[in-house]
Amino acid sequence: MNDYDIAVAGGGLAGLSLLYHFARAGKLRGKRVLLVDPERKSVHDRTWSYWERGAGPFDDIVAHRWERVTLANSTGHCTCDLRPYAYKLIRSTDFYAKVNPVVDAIEGLTYLPARISSVEKTPTGARLIADGKEYKADRVYSSLPHPLDYREVRQPYLDQHFRGWFVETTEPTFDPDRPTFMDFRTPQAGETRFFYVLPFSKTHALVEVAIFGNHHLTTEAYDALLRDYIGEHWTRSDYRITHSESGNIPMTTYPFPRRDGNLIYIGLGGGAARPSTGYTFYGLQRQLARMAAAYPEPATVAPWPARHLLYDATLLRILERSAVAGEEVFVDLFRRNPPARVLAFLNGESSLWEELRLMSTVPLAPFARHFLGETLGNRGR
Numbered sequence: 001m002n003d004y005d006i007a008v009a010g011g012g013l014a015g016l017s018l019l020y021h022f023a024r025a026g027k028l029r030g031k032r033v034l035l036v037d038p039e040r041k042s043v044h045d046r047t048w049s050y051w052e053r054g055a056g057p058f059d060d061i062v063a064h065r066w067e068r069v070t071l072a073n074s075t076g077h078c079t080c081d082l083r084p085y086a087y088k089l090i091r092s093t094d095f096y097a098k099v100n101p102v103v104d105a106i107e108g109l110t111y112l113p114a115r116i117s118s119v120e121k122t123p124t125g126a127r128l129i130a131d132g133k134e135y136k137a138d139r140v141y142s143s144l145p146h147p148l149d150y151r152e153v154r155q156p157y158l159d160q161h162f163r164g165w166f167v168e169t170t171e172p173t174f175d176p177d178r179p180t181f182m183d184f185r186t187p188q189a190g191e192t193r194f195f196y197v198l199p200f201s202k203t204h205a206l207v208e209v210a211i212f213g214n215h216h217l218t219t220e221a222y223d224a225l226l227r228d229y230i231g232e233h234w235t236r237s238d239y240r241i242t243h244s245e246s247g248n249i250p251m252t253t254y255p256f257p258r259r260d261g262n263l264i265y266i267g268l269g270g271g272a273a274r275p276s277t278g279y280t281f282y283g284l285q286r287q288l289a290r291m292a293a294a295y296p297e298p299a300t301v302a303p304w305p306a307r308h309l310l311y312d313a314t315l316l317r318i319l320e321r322s323a324v325a326g327e328e329v330f331v332d333l334f335r336r337n338p339p340a341r342v343l344a345f346l347n348g349e350s351s352l353w354e355e356l357r358l359m360s361t362v363p364l365a366p367f368a369r370h371f372l373g374e375t376l377g378n379r380g381r
């Protein structure tokens with residue numbers, strides 16, 4: 001007999017969310033549950049933004065929501081009314097404060113503050129080695145990072161690397177009702193580079209630079225881009241940086257393994273990031289809620305519909321090869337379509353009809369060529 005019914009490797013967004021959804025669905029009553037992570041997450045280590053139609057299950061901890069966003073590139077800008085969608089932001093502190101009590105209330109929970117060195121399936125379930133000791137479970141859900149070298153991946157692959165500053169200005173600078181979703185007004189350097197501004201008040205915003213490309217910058221170089229952008233487009237007066245965050249999200253249609261017997265992969269390492277955008281939060285919650293409802297079988301559900309992965313492979317290849325500039329693709333998508341259609345598509349909840357209408361608004365020749373290339377390429381794999 002195994003030591004646990006369920007073990008969760010890694011207690012970040014995916015691990016904690018899994019336990020939250022499973023506990024809320026009543027699937028952990030009488031179960032022996034193990035959670036392994038060197039630290040229990042509680043502090044501000046990131047902010048999660050996502051968009052959603054109407055009300056959602058995390059609305060009580062949404063710190064800010066916006067119904068309009070601006071996009072800009074070197075040829076102009078557009079302001080989009082997102083309704084019936086809203087763009088929402090959750091601080092990790094509030095997220096952990098909501099899910100941790102639900103996780104802690106799981107009767108059979110053991111929390112193990114330890115580093116895992118390996119996870120693998122066994123004939124009767126799966127096992128993990130943490131700080132040199134073996135723990136066996138009927139099923140292990142692993143959210144450990146899946147190391148991937150873009151040079152060895154045949155599928156399209158672009159890192160989304162970013163750095164953001166929370167700034168407090170001395171003068172009214174931002175419109176708290178209008179975030180900047182993507183602002184490409186910066187030299188693109190042969191990549192896709194944009195800024196992202198989430199205003200919390202007239203004097204307080206998160207300003208972030210994001211780059212789709214496999215060559216990362218030094219912290220000083222990201223900071224220089226942020227400084228120039230703020231000085232050029234927002235304020236020449238003084239401002240204070242109250243907090244900063246940075247990170248990297250692999251954007252790829254690489255087929256992350258989702259299951260190896262009773263070892264189930266979740267989170268970024270399970271392919272939960274939307275390949276064309278890097279957005280993860282919304283799709284991950286939807287996937288884990290469905291897995292909780294279905295437990296014990298099917299043990300996993302796809303984070304994104306298969307045909308969306310083909311669209312994303314097409315777009316990523318186009319960006320990788322600079323066949324069409326990223327600043328054109330993204331701004332034109334919003335300019336030429338109702339924003340709700342684009343947002344439904346990016347959330348993986350659009351109909352085939354909506355997707356065809358969306359495709360009719362992109363440059364036909366490069367998209368058709370790369371779509372065919374990815375479709376035939378995938379067949380050969």
Ligand SMILES: Cc1cc2nc3c(=O)[nH]c(=O)nc-3n(C[C@H](O)[C@H](O)[C@H](O)COP(=O)(O)OP(=O)(O)OC[C@H]3O[C@@H](n4cnc5c(N)ncnc54)[C@H](O)[C@@H]3O)c2cc1C
Nearest residue numbers: 010011012013014046048049115116247267268279280281
């Ligand atoms: C700064 C930042 C901002 C982001 N913003 C957004 C956003 O706005 N919207 C969005 O949709 N997505 C966003 N993302 C992407 C994505 O939502 C997050 O990366 C999310 O945290 C991924 O969840 P995860 O569980 O896969 O990874 P994590 O949340 O990083 O959790 C992994 C856990 O595994 C643990 N771990 C790692 N190695 C071991 C080991 N050997 N043994 C035991 N435990 C281990 C870690 O301690 C960690 O707790 C952002 C990512 C970052 C980094």
